[in-house]
Amino acid sequence: MSAPRSALALALEGLRARRRRAVLSGLGIAVAAATLSVSVVIGYGLGTGFHRATAAAGLPDVIVRFDPQAAPRVAARIAALPDVARYALRLEVTNVGIGARGHQRGDAVAEVLDAPGTHQGYAVLSGHDLGDRGSDVLVEQGLASAWGLALGDPFYVDGLGPQRVVGFAEGPDDVGYPLGKPRFYLSRPAIDAQLGAQADPRVDLAEIWLRNPAYLSEVLVQARATSFGLHDIRFATRSGLRILIDQAAGIVIDLLVALSLIALMTAGVMLAVSARAEVQRRLGAIGVRRAVGATRAYLTVAHALEATLVALPAASLGVLLGGLATVAPAGRLETMLNEPAPRWALAGPLLLAWLAAVLIPSAGAAWPAWRAAGRPVARLLRGADVASSGAGATTRGGVPGSSPRLRGGLVALGARMVAARRARLAVTIATLGLSAAFVLLLLALASELSSLETDPGALGKRYALTAALPPSAAARVRRIPGVLAAAPRYEVQGADSFDLGETIDVIAYPGDHTTFEAPALVSGRRLRGGREAEVGAGLATALGLTEGSTLALALADGSELRLRVAGVVSSLDDDGRVAYIPASALLGPEPAAPSAIAVVLAPGADVSTVLAALTRLGAAPTPVSTAVGRGVPLVDVLRTILRAIAIVDGLVCLYALVQACALTVQERRPAVAVMRAGGGGVGAIVRLLAGAALAIVTPAAVIGVLLERGVLGPALSHLAESYATLPLGAGPAEILAVLAGLALVAAVAVVSVALDAAREPVIRGLAT
Amino acid sequence: MSVLEARSLVKTIGTGRALRTLLDGVSLSVGPGELVAVLGRSGSGKSTLLHLLGGLDHPDAGQISVAGEELTGRGRRRLPAIRMRHIGFVFQQFHLIDELTGAENVLLPTRLPGAPAGGARRAAELIERLGLEPVTAHRPHELSGGEQQRFALARALVNGPELILADEPTGSLDVENGDAVLGLLRDLPRRAVVIVTHEPDTAAIADRVLRLAGGQLLADGRGP
Ligand SMILES: Nc1ncnc2c1ncn2[C@@H]1O[C@H](COP(=O)(O)OP(=O)(O)OP(=O)(O)O)[C@@H](O)[C@H]1O
Ligand SMILES: [Mg+2]
Numbered sequence: 001m002s003a004p005r006s007a008l009a010l011a012l013e014g015l016r017a018r019r020r021r022a023v024l025s026g027l028g029i030a031v032a033a034a035t036l037s038v039s040v041v042i043g044y045g046l047g048t049g050f051h052r053a054t055a056a057a058g059l060p061d062v063i064v065r066f067d068p069q070a071a072p073r074v075a076a077r078i079a080a081l082p083d084v085a086r087y088a089l090r091l092e093v094t095n096v097g098i099g100a101r102g103h104q105r106g107d108a109v110a111e112v113l114d115a116p117g118t119h120q121g122y123a124v125l126s127g128h129d130l131g132d133r134g135s136d137v138l139v140e141q142g143l144a145s146a147w148g149l150a151l152g153d154p155f156y157v158d159g160l161g162p163q164r165v166v167g168f169a170e171g172p173d174d175v176g177y178p179l180g181k182p183r184f185y186l187s188r189p190a191i192d193a194q195l196g197a198q199a200d201p202r203v204d205l206a207e208i209w210l211r212n213p214a215y216l217s218e219v220l221v222q223a224r225a226t227s228f229g230l231h232d233i234r235f236a237t238r239s240g241l242r243i244l245i246d247q248a249a250g251i252v253i254d255l256l257v258a259l260s261l262i263a264l265m266t267a268g269v270m271l272a273v274s275a276r277a278e279v280q281r282r283l284g285a286i287g288v289r290r291a292v293g294a295t296r297a298y299l300t301v302a303h304a305l306e307a308t309l310v311a312l313p314a315a316s317l318g319v320l321l322g323g324l325a326t327v328a329p330a331g332r333l334e335t336m337l338n339e340p341a342p343r344w345a346l347a348g349p350l351l352l353a354w355l356a357a358v359l360i361p362s363a364g365a366a367w368p369a370w371r372a373a374g375r376p377v378a379r380l381l382r383g384a385d386v387a388s389s390g391a392g393a394t395t396r397g398g399v400p401g402s403s404p405r406l407r408g409g410l411v412a413l414g415a416r417m418v419a420a421r422r423a424r425l426a427v428t429i430a431t432l433g434l435s436a437a438f439v440l441l442l443l444a445l446a447s448e449l450s451s452l453e454t455d456p457g458a459l460g461k462r463y464a465l466t467a468a469l470p471p472s473a474a475a476r477v478r479r480i481p482g483v484l485a486a487a488p489r490y491e492v493q494g495a496d497s498f499d500l501g502e503t504i505d506v507i508a509y510p511g512d513h514t515t516f517e518a519p520a521l522v523s524g525r526r527l528r529g530g531r532e533a534e535v536g537a538g539l540a541t542a543l544g545l546t547e548g549s550t551l552a553l554a555l556a557d558g559s560e561l562r563l564r565v566a567g568v569v570s571s572l573d574d575d576g577r578v579a580y581i582p583a584s585a586l587l588g589p590e591p592a593a594p595s596a597i598a599v600v601l602a603p604g605a606d607v608s609t610v611l612a613a614l615t616r617l618g619a620a621p622t623p624v625s626t627a628v629g630r631g632v633p634l635v636d637v638l639r640t641i642l643r644a645i646a647i648v649d650g651l652v653c654l655y656a657l658v659q660a661c662a663l664t665v666q667e668r669r670p671a672v673a674v675m676r677a678g679g680g681g682v683g684a685i686v687r688l689l690a691g692a693a694l695a696i697v698t699p700a701a702v703i704g705v706l707l708e709r710g711v712l713g714p715a716l717s718h719l720a721e722s723y724a725t726l727p728l729g730a731g732p733a734e735i736l737a738v739l740a741g742l743a744l745v746a747a748v749a750v751v752s753v754a755l756d757a758a759r760e761p762v763i764r765g766l767a768t
Numbered sequence: 769m770s771v772l773e774a775r776s777l778v779k780t781i782g783t784g785r786a787l788r789t790l791l792d793g794v795s796l797s798v799g800p801g802e803l804v805a806v807l808g809r810s811g812s813g814k815s816t817l818l819h820l821l822g823g824l825d826h827p828d829a830g831q832i833s834v835a836g837e838e839l840t841g842r843g844r845r846r847l848p849a850i851r852m853r854h855i856g857f858v859f860q861q862f863h864l865i866d867e868l869t870g871a872e873n874v875l876l877p878t879r880l881p882g883a884p885a886g887g888a889r890r891a892a893e894l895i896e897r898l899g900l901e902p903v904t905a906h907r908p909h910e911l912s913g914g915e916q917q918r919f920a921l922a923r924a925l926v927n928g929p930e931l932i933l934a935d936e937p938t939g940s941l942d943v944e945n946g947d948a949v950l951g952l953l954r955d956l957p958r959r960a961v962v963i964v965t966h967e968p969d970t971a972a973i974a975d976r977v978l979r980l981a982g983g984q985l986l987a988d989g990r991g992p
Pocket of ligand 1: 782790810811
């Protein structure tokens with residue numbers, strides 16, 4: 001037989017002899033591969049989603065929004081800009097009533113294209129684009145999926161009557177339905193053809209593509225300078241859009257990438273450790289083969305082959321299952337973000353994941369075999385360092401003559417047995433501790449996501465209601481039972497004095513605004529003096545503000561306020577173009593600034609009684625909606641994904657524990673057999689293994705909790721702080737849940753391995 | 769009444785062409801206080817017989833009873849309990865547990881679920897009687913072969929079994945230590961002891977010597 005053929009034969013023989021262990025390793029590899037492929041599908045899909053969308057849709061370099069203007073006037077301004085390759089104009093009509101397939105909404109956004117053509121900043125996913133005639137609409141993919149629309153469906157638009165769906169589109173300049181408002185596209189020439197041409201067609205949005213995007217900032221400066229006469233101008237750049245959209249998914253991507261790395265490491269280490277143990281047990285066989293002339297390379301290849309034969313089907317199964325389980329939710333998430341699914345682009349990364357899941361276990365088996373086969377044959381035949389664990393241990397306790405004792409009985413013995421393999425114990429504890437920490441983090445995140453859904457405070461807004469009452473009514477509102485705090489909240493529109501195009505949402509409270517609104521500080525500190533301001537990150541970026549610089553606010557009546565920037569805060573409102581200032585500063589120049597009473601409720605207060613009391617005071621109270629309020633579906637998808645990860649993570653724990661218990665039983669077969677020969681049944685083995693599992697799970701649980709509360713939780717909170725205040729330290733409920741989960745996993749591992757061990761004939765364990 | 773009663777045991781191993789009948793109608797009866805040695809060549813089936821007698825393996829035919837309890841036909845759950853109360857094993861390789869001291873190894877069977885009470889007291893007595901007191905706190909690798917085998921013997925006796933089964937108990941020991949262990953087995957009061965060995969010297973201390981050959985157990989002609 002040729003050397004490779006005989007190495008394969010040897011590998012197959014090894015597998016046949018150790019079927020159960022092969023299945024166990026296979027399960028471990030499958031779990032690791034599934035984790036990897038889950039992370040690849042979601043991480044790669046979301047990580048590259050914006051890029052894909054940009055490429056597919058031909059997203060413009062700059063999007064400019066302004067008050068509705070005559071199209072020729074806007075065209076003339078754009079023509080004056082340098083380096084413009086092309087542009088497209090549209091009118092964005094909001095709060096349009098639409099209906100299709102029995103659904104209807106009154107808050108849709110109609111994008112009326114001034115001149116339909118190929119470059120409009122969206123991608124047509126199916127059907128065809130808009131033309132100059134016909135009563136056609138293009139519907140955003142997210143809306144189409146949610147409503148179950150098909151091509152050719154009638155689509156009712158208020159003011160236009162029944163239209164026909166001719167295509168589905170994705171425009172990455174905004175998030176899709178249901179995260180955002182329902183959106184659809186219309187052609188102005190086609191509407192004109194239907195209803196007769198308008199005398200003065202207006203547009204309020206221009207998409208601009210540059211010849212060389214490197215000149216973006218110069219073009220922006222020029223555009224601001226020539227914008228005179230256009231009001232309320234806002235620029236959005238590609239990178240700006242990307243930041244906004246990434247914020248929605250960024251936290252998940254980071255989490256997934258970290259998790260998959262840890263899962264891979266864990267799986268790799270576990271597999272390597274078990275491969276090493278396997279080689280240790282077979283030192284004798286390796287020695288015999290060496291003695292009869294087998295080369296080191298031959299034995300190494302045979303061991304690697306054996307591992308590969310297990311890893312190939314296991315990795316394929318794991319990658320396939322992990323991929324299948326996550327493609328759908330990842331796709332839904334991508335549609336919500338108006339990003340196309342990666343489809344075949346996933347093949348490459350998935351293939352890499354599959355390769356890693358095959359190669360790591362193979363290498364993990366080859367390396368110890370290579371090292372072992374390199375030892376002197378005589379030492380191998382004596383079993384060499386197999387029994388080295390006991391050597392050097394000091395003799396303890398047991399004064400001669402005193403009555404002997406066996407502290408802790410079988411449970412303690414089991415603990416001592418796993419502790420004898422120090423390196424493996426450390427690895428298993430680390431694996432379990434990390435997994436526990438991750439599950440804790442996921443649970444904390446899941447509960448925080450729920451509060452994001454319902455609790456405005458999570459996004460920096462602490463007031464739950466506003467009441468349309470004069471500032472003088474604040475004291476009366478404060479006396480309503482269930483109201484913790486109430487104060488007038490002034491809100492006016494301002495502009496930057498130097499750059500009148502930048503509008504700023506100015507918010508002012510008398511006294512400490514953090515009682516009512518405490519958007520997270522990105523840098524600097526809270527405002528203190530009467531002439532200070534906190535500015536939103538969006539505004540700081542647009543105007544180049546940092547702490548210490550001066551914010552020059554032009555107010556509506558023409559007066560100007562100069563304030564020192566104390567800090568930069570994160571805010572999702574108005575793309576972060578907000579400034580928090582003291583009411584005293586605002587009321588000087590503008591004593592009649594519009595205001596409402598912001599109301600913070602006491603914990604556990606009954607909202608309806610407070611609402612009723614406010615109504616009795618003559619107010620029309622409005623509950624606060626948040627940026628995430630409409631993100632319920634996103635939160636749902638995120639929660640589905642988190643749950644999937646938690647389950648996979650639980651499987652990793654189960655695998656690590658089963659592996660540790662099974663290895664203990666395997667290695668201590670004679671000990672277990674002697675115990676059984678002396679009358680020990682399944683109960684005795686369960687006790688022994690319970691001790692082993694306790695020795696692993698107890699420190700792992702401590703490490704897990706400390707790690708989550710001390711490192712992972714704060715790290716993730718820090719990551720998220722640019723858009724939300726998420727206290728991610730796990731609470732007692734989550735810790736209890738994880739402890740219960742660990743106990744359950746340990747019980748399953750202990751009982752299954754014990755039943756398995758009790759099924760083996762006792763005499764097989766005695767024959768060493 | 770005898771402690772061990774085995775009737776017409778048959779045991780075959782392998783399948784098809786490799787099928788071999790190792791034991792072919794073996795009967796054996798051992799009374800209290802009696803020490804029986806089973807001699808046989810290597811591969812004759814001595815260990816196999818001992819495993820059957822101890823309920824570690826099932827015969828293809830025949831019955832075994834120990835201290836009045838029928839072993840054959842028992843479920844897997846009942847057998848461990850019978851082994852615990854009535855049978856003690858001594859192995860050639862001692863099989864002491866590395867993590868435990870000598871004394872702790874002796875105590876291990878007393879901590880199994882369902883073990884009879886008073887184990888700690890019996891363990892102390894056995895350790896004293898076998899002269900192991902100076903080394904109770906030593907771990908197995910710190911003990912001599914003879915000491916290890918004496919601890920293993922104490923472990924086999926600690927739950928007070930009526931039947932001791934010893935498989936080559938002196939095979940890993942030098943002559944002096946071997947004799948000491950045999951002496952201990954010899955002096956166990958009221959207990960039935962079966963020793964299997966391939967060394968005729970070992971059999972010299974037995975009350976009765978039997979020879980296993982060709983699947984049959986026959987009285988040894990040279991016996992005392
Ligand atoms: N589970 C088994 N499967 C197949 N053959 C077995 C099995 N157990 C024992 N044998 C074979 O049965 C025969 C008897 O084995 P056994 O261990 O009882 O012999 P023995 O008399 O104790 O020998 P030794 O003196 O060498 O210990 C041997 O040939 C052995 O190879
Ligand atoms: Mg034998």
